[in-house]
Amino acid sequence: MTPLAALEEIAFLLERERASRYRSKAFRAAAAAITGLTDEQLRDTASLRRRKGIGDSTFAVIQQALDGQVPAYLVQLREAAGVEAPTAGAGLRAKLRGDLHSHSEWSDGLTPIDSMVEAARVLGHEYVALTDHSPRLRVANGLSVERLQEQREVVAGINASSPAGFTLLTGIEVDILEDGGLDQTPEMLDALDVVVASAHSKLRMERAPMTRRLVAAASSPHVDVLGHVTGRLVEGSRGTRPQSTFDARAVFESCAAHGVAVEINSRPERQDPPDELIALALELGCLFSIDSDAHAPGQLSLIDHGAARAVKLGVPPERIVTTWPLDRLRAWTARPRDAGGSEGF
Known part of the structure; x- marks a missing residue:
């Protein structure tokens, strides 16, 4: 060594x-x-x-x-x-082709973009979406329109020099505002490969307004993935936080109707959504995205945890968009949004 x-x-x-x-x-x-x-x-x-x-x-x-x-x-x-120990989700993990939620030092990640890309290649990923935060999250150094456009140009340069078999997708983890709007311009969201929408503030809203907030995001013509939907924390250095209260059936019905994937967030401190909500989303016909929410290269490997949970809860691989090859993934993110649904992808 x-x-x-x-x-x-x-x-x-x-x-x-x-x-x-x-x-x-x-x-x-x-x-x-x-x-x-x-x-x-x-x-x-x-x-x-x-x-x-x-x-x-x-x-x-x-x-x-x-x-x-x-x-x-x-x-x-x-x-x-336990790097040598097999995990319960090893079979599904081998089918995962990429990751739609990761961060770099452009927002609150710890390393440059190229370090994240190299780690993704080592893990065998075919694609990773770079989804740094949106402007309102100043504590996370969220990206303005101008900075995000600059980042898109950096990503294009990385892809131009990357070996065949790997693609870095442009993206954003856009904040869901209190009224259900999205914290970035529609024009910029249209220009990105992947949009993950997550709530990061006012997580203790009353049930009805929180439901409206999340349903609006899931119904947006710009959203591909609904990220860490309950906002809960179950362990770790930040302490614990209870899950948000909302009508999960209404939210997931909206996701299913519009072809929006429910994120299985692989970070052990989140384990979001809880098991019973994954089961409900599965029953309602939702797609899923197993993502690392990585803020450093080593965290890209956390998808092991998400894969293990998906296997335990019986989520079929074909319903997980991160098992799809890049051309099928791109067809899904480019789907006609007024028609809704996910058939054919």
Whole structure:
């Protein structure tokens, strides 16, 4: 194992486990600091210790890798993550071709776009949608029309230089406003490949207005995926948060009528929607999208969790849009919105 590979895998596993962002960023900084160094330069310990981005922990990892060992810290993280253990959703996971919900440092993600793209390729994805936040989420550095247009141009450049077999899709996680409107211009939403709509504020609205809010979003001619629909948090460093109260049958009937996929959000702290709501959406004929909601490269692998939940609840692979090849996915996102429905996709 090379020192660079060890540092990158440690960062990946720290991101997957949603550890402190400072820890994962420290290992990514160290990886960047040694990229391109020769073996001789890596073995010059005095010079290496003076190099910006190299601290005690990362230096120890580099030395252990140079000595032919799998670094102890990496062994510990692998064991904690159970990376060798098969999951309940392994069969479905193998059928997943992509991910429609991810973030970069353009909003509240931790890394540049190209780091997310490289991780997606390593995971075997055929496509990933870049869905940074919309303008109203200032705390998440949401993208204005101008910044989103700039990002679209960056994505075009990445796709032009990408090897065959992988596509980075333009997208947004657009905030659902209190009245059910969307926090971006219709013209920009029309120009994107994928639109995920999620509520991030006023999650404790009364049942009736919250129902109207979500039904309006699911009925929008611009929306493809309804993201983390209940907004709940069940574990993690942010604490817990109860799910929003709304008429789930009305919301999912609207999703089914308009061909909008209900997101199975794979983040363990969300587990959203709850099991009983996934079962209801399944009964009502909804499509689903198993997404990572990744904010760092290692978190793209969280779709393992979403796949396991989908298998447990009996969601058929053909109803999961992220199992579809890119041409079928594009046909779905380009569907005639006035007709509604999802037949033929």
